[in-house]
Amino acid sequence: MELLSSLGDGFAVAITFQNLGLALLGCFLGTIMGALPGLGPSNGVAILIPLAFTLGLGATPSLILLTSVYYGAMYGGRISSILLGIPGDEPAMMTVLDGHPMAKKGMAGEALSLSGVASFIGAFIATWGLILLAPQLVKIALLFGPAEYFALFALAFMTLGGVSSTNQAKSAFAAALGLGLATIGVDTQTGVPRFTFGEVHLYDGLDFLVAIVGLFALSEVFIFLENRHGGAEGDSGKLKIGRLTPPISMLKSCMPTMLRTSVLGFIAGVLPGAGASLGSFISYSMEKRLVDKENTFGTGDPRGVAAPEAGNNAAAGGALVPMLALGVPGSGTTAVLLAVLLSLNITPGPLLFTQNPDVVWGLIAALFIANFMLLAMNIPMVGLFTRVLMIPSRILMPIVAMVSFVGIYGISGSSFDLLVMVGFGVLGWLLRKFDVPLVPIILGTLLGNAMENNLRRAVTIDNGNWLTLIDSPLSIALWAIAIIGFVLPLIVGARVKKKMHARRDSEGSLSD
Amino acid sequence: MKFTATRGLLAAALLSLGAVAAQAQDTPECIAPANPGGGWDFTCRQVGKSLQDLGLIDATMQVVNLAGGGGGVAYAEVVNKRASDDNLIVAASSATATRLAQGAYPGNTMDQVRWVGSVGADYGVIAVAADSKIDTLPQLLDQIKANPGSVSVAGGSAVGGWDHLKVLIAANAYGIEDVRKVKYIAFDGGGEAVTQLLAGSVQAFTGDISEAKGFVESGDIKVIAILAPERLEGEFASFPTAREQGVDAIGANWRGFYAPGKMSDAAYDKWAKDIGTLYASDEWKAVMEANGLAPLDLQGADFQKFVAGSVSQIQSISREIGIIK
Numbered sequence: 001m002e003l004l005s006s007l008g009d010g011f012a013v014a015i016t017f018q019n020l021g022l023a024l025l026g027c028f029l030g031t032i033m034g035a036l037p038g039l040g041p042s043n044g045v046a047i048l049i050p051l052a053f054t055l056g057l058g059a060t061p062s063l064i065l066l067t068s069v070y071y072g073a074m075y076g077g078r079i080s081s082i083l084l085g086i087p088g089d090e091p092a093m094m095t096v097l098d099g100h101p102m103a104k105k106g107m108a109g110e111a112l113s114l115s116g117v118a119s120f121i122g123a124f125i126a127t128w129g130l131i132l133l134a135p136q137l138v139k140i141a142l143l144f145g146p147a148e149y150f151a152l153f154a155l156a157f158m159t160l161g162g163v164s165s166t167n168q169a170k171s172a173f174a175a176a177l178g179l180g181l182a183t184i185g186v187d188t189q190t191g192v193p194r195f196t197f198g199e200v201h202l203y204d205g206l207d208f209l210v211a212i213v214g215l216f217a218l219s220e221v222f223i224f225l226e227n228r229h230g231g232a233e234g235d236s237g238k239l240k241i242g243r244l245t246p247p248i249s250m251l252k253s254c255m256p257t258m259l260r261t262s263v264l265g266f267i268a269g270v271l272p273g274a275g276a277s278l279g280s281f282i283s284y285s286m287e288k289r290l291v292d293k294e295n296t297f298g299t300g301d302p303r304g305v306a307a308p309e310a311g312n313n314a315a316a317g318g319a320l321v322p323m324l325a326l327g328v329p330g331s332g333t334t335a336v337l338l339a340v341l342l343s344l345n346i347t348p349g350p351l352l353f354t355q356n357p358d359v360v361w362g363l364i365a366a367l368f369i370a371n372f373m374l375l376a377m378n379i380p381m382v383g384l385f386t387r388v389l390m391i392p393s394r395i396l397m398p399i400v401a402m403v404s405f406v407g408i409y410g411i412s413g414s415s416f417d418l419l420v421m422v423g424f425g426v427l428g429w430l431l432r433k434f435d436v437p438l439v440p441i442i443l444g445t446l447l448g449n450a451m452e453n454n455l456r457r458a459v460t461i462d463n464g465n466w467l468t469l470i471d472s473p474l475s476i477a478l479w480a481i482a483i484i485g486f487v488l489p490l491i492v493g494a495r496v497k498k499k500m501h502a503r504r505d506s507e508g509s510l511s512d
Numbered sequence: 513m514k515f516t517a518t519r520g521l522l523a524a525a526l527l528s529l530g531a532v533a534a535q536a537q538d539t540p541e542c543i544a545p546a547n548p549g550g551g552w553d554f555t556c557r558q559v560g561k562s563l564q565d566l567g568l569i570d571a572t573m574q575v576v577n578l579a580g581g582g583g584g585v586a587y588a589e590v591v592n593k594r595a596s597d598d599n600l601i602v603a604a605s606s607a608t609a610t611r612l613a614q615g616a617y618p619g620n621t622m623d624q625v626r627w628v629g630s631v632g633a634d635y636g637v638i639a640v641a642a643d644s645k646i647d648t649l650p651q652l653l654d655q656i657k658a659n660p661g662s663v664s665v666a667g668g669s670a671v672g673g674w675d676h677l678k679v680l681i682a683a684n685a686y687g688i689e690d691v692r693k694v695k696y697i698a699f700d701g702g703g704e705a706v707t708q709l710l711a712g713s714v715q716a717f718t719g720d721i722s723e724a725k726g727f728v729e730s731g732d733i734k735v736i737a738i739l740a741p742e743r744l745e746g747e748f749a750s751f752p753t754a755r756e757q758g759v760d761a762i763g764a765n766w767r768g769f770y771a772p773g774k775m776s777d778a779a780y781d782k783w784a785k786d787i788g789t790l791y792a793s794d795e796w797k798a799v800m801e802a803n804g805l806a807p808l809d810l811q812g813a814d815f816q817k818f819v820a821g822s823v824s825q826i827q828s829i830s831r832e833i834g835i836i837k
Contacts, residue, residue, distance in 0.1 A: 046548035054572050144699075145713035186582070188698040191672035191835065196786065198618055200588055203581035242772040272704060291699055314543065328703035339557070342803065349726020413578055442526050457697050461713060463661045 010361030022065040026112020041073035042091030042332035064366040091276040091312035094284040098304030115309040116378040122310035124260040126317025148458035151478035153451035158486040159285040178444015201416040214424025222429040254306040265311030269318020276315035281310025340453040542601040545586030552603035581708035586618040596777035601769040613826035625770040629787035632805030634720035636678040636739035636763035649737035653686040660693040666714040668702035679718040685761040721804040739763035785811040
């Protein structure tokens with residue numbers, strides 16, 4: 001009951017004319033920023049900090065504005081993933097896999113509205129999780145030492161086979177390429193620069209955003225340039241958009257998926273070393289393992305859209321737990337929010353909930369408000385978003401190229417990053433020719449560093465004893481899941497294939 | 513019409529982006545040489561906000577995040593392209609001095625820029641978990657001396673970085689001959705390092721007061737030494753200094769600014785004076801108190817001298833432990 005009255009106080013703080021206006025503004029700007037390739041939630045929030053300061057906003061209104069942007073960007077990232085096959089930010093990467101095929105099948109409207117609902121459910125559950133469990137959840141984060149983090153990342157990589165339904169060897173190659181790219185930069189465990197060739201821009205390693213925009217957006221532009229004479233111009237205009245709301249049956253069939261992945265994503269978000277990208281990734285690959293009996297994931301299965309979207313929005317809420325309760329940011333965006341809190345003279349940490357209850361509960365109420373606003377804003381806007389598909393490629397592609405360049409330069413202010421982006425664009429174009437999936441490359445770069453660092457931390461802490469990796473019940477459990485996740489599909493997959501062959505044979509004989 | 517609305521949306525977004533990216537000529541600008549969210553970013557934003565509140569600058573301080581190379585990208589940019597910009601300051605800290613001392617900004621040295629002033633210092637702390645058997649710094653160092661493998665020290669900087677050097681300075685002062693034996697585990701930031709201390713993965717933590725503050729208040733960790741010349745005031749007065757425990761080690765992570773090397777004397781003096789006024793204001797006192805920043809009041813030539821001293825001190829430690837030759 002105390003909880004409800006605190007929450008009530010929070011709503012009393014949050015529901016003022018000004019705060020609701022700020023939430024609306026934040027949701028709108030966040031959605032756009034999320035949808036633009038290159039601009040993700042962390043940059044979106046960072047860009048609006050000066051606005052919050054200039055308006056002279058207090059602690060709670062600033063937080064309401066900025067977290068609305070944060071949630072908005074998490075919603076918005078899916079839009080370009082689905083419509084263009086270009087992820088708007090890292091966590092939306094997995095949505096490309098099934099969302100874009102759905103759009104190609106003429107179901108863009110369904111994919112967008114379904115993912116909107118999935119985002120809502122993920123964020124809604126995560127916000128409740130934040131209210132009910134924040135103090136207890138911190139204990140989960142404390143169960144994870146370097147060895148456990150390494151097992152978690154290994155789990156992510158071992159279930160990688162789930163990501164691309166095509167050639168497994170090619171996804172393994174792509175992941176290895178990503179892991180290789182992750183080694184560029186100063187090695188924190190020894191302080192030695194690796195593969196930097198004395199170039200100071202490479203000391204911090206490659207920026208994922210630059211890699212994503214290059215690999216997905218620019219390579220798309222290159223492919224278009226190459227096909228320009230082939231009459232590719234007309235094809236986009238004929239695309240069907242589909243219904244603007246998901247059929248009840250689709251929602252029903254996706255509901256278990258959304259609930260499961262919301263919980264999974266939330267837990268991934270709570271771990272400071274994991275974050276939203278891992279949340280959406282694990283959600284997708286686990287869900288594929290669980291429900292993909294007909295091997296439809298990757299070809300436009302609605303559940304493949306719902307899973308990562310519920311997962312990454314839940315993770316976004318989960319990432320607020322360690323930020324508020326420990327003062328440890330679990331993602332780039334929460335690092336920015338933490339900085340804002342600090343500059344408002346609020347120190348997040350174990351005592352925040354008792355020392356600044358008005359801020360915490362106001363923020364939580366704002367999350368609920370933003371979430372409902374985003375749902376209300378996103379479903380009617382689906383019709384508007386899908387118009388993007390009507391734009392002929394010859395107009396759309398130059399816009400994509402421009403947004404990519406302006407976006408990356410606007411964030412880093414470095415022309416070197418533009419060159420890296422072009423490099424990735426060429427790489428992406430080549431790899432598309434060879435039909436190598438691009439998602440595992442980003443996962444490799446994104447997770448490779450953390451994986452390597454945690455492995456080396458674990459082994460160093462135990463003075464070079466590798467058995468430390470399987471020293472706790474938690475890490476043993478994670479390894480067990482990883483191994484089952486890796487081996488089981490090999491066995492089951494072979495059997496399913498055999499069955500499918502058998503069925504085809506029998507069908508074939510029937511028609512004879 | 514909806515068609516154009518979409519384009520309008522895109523255009524609006526692009527315009528707002530462009531507005532942020534554009535750098536108007538006479539607005540004051542602060543480069544934070546890291547991504548948003550870190551200490552340098554905080555220094556820029558907090559100082560920018562306070563300068564504006566005090567009326568020392570007319571417009572909002574434009575904070576530009578120029579990440580890369582641990583500050584090296586921003587340093588090279590200022591030295592090579594913005595050398596005579598009068599409206600620019602760049603956030604710096606001990607980490608900047610450390611990297612300059614170790615030659616980690618290829619081809620750059622500390623005399624290529626003008627050092628403006630400091631806004632405070634974050635003294636180093638060495639802490640253990642609240643339930644640890646260790647209560648004093650000599651106990652910890654004795655254990656490291658007897659069995660270096662049994663103590664993992666976690667910190668937020670890379671190997672050779674400032675958090676690492678602080679614990680080495682203490683070990684060195686205590687008479688540990690080969691400080692390279694001290695087992696240091698690098699994490700991504702002080703927050704993660706403290707979390708691992710709470711999780712029991714590591715035995716000790718080296719970082720700044722501001723990183724440890726929240727956990728001390730909640731009773732999760734105990735600070736066994738603060739690397740300050742004497743005890744701090746206020747809520748931190750209970751932390752024993754390393755010096756009073758017989759370990760003559762001082763490590764302050766100062767925060768401050770540098771400016772382009774060819775900035776005019778008038779502009780340089782104005783910045784130094786403004787930072788001085790800011791430092792003396794009550795508002796800044798409150799910010800310092802809330803963030804655990806200790807006094808370090810140096811501007812202009814004094815600050816220049818301080819940074820030079822700090823660079824040569826780090827150089828000699830780094831040489832001793834074999835990080836540079």
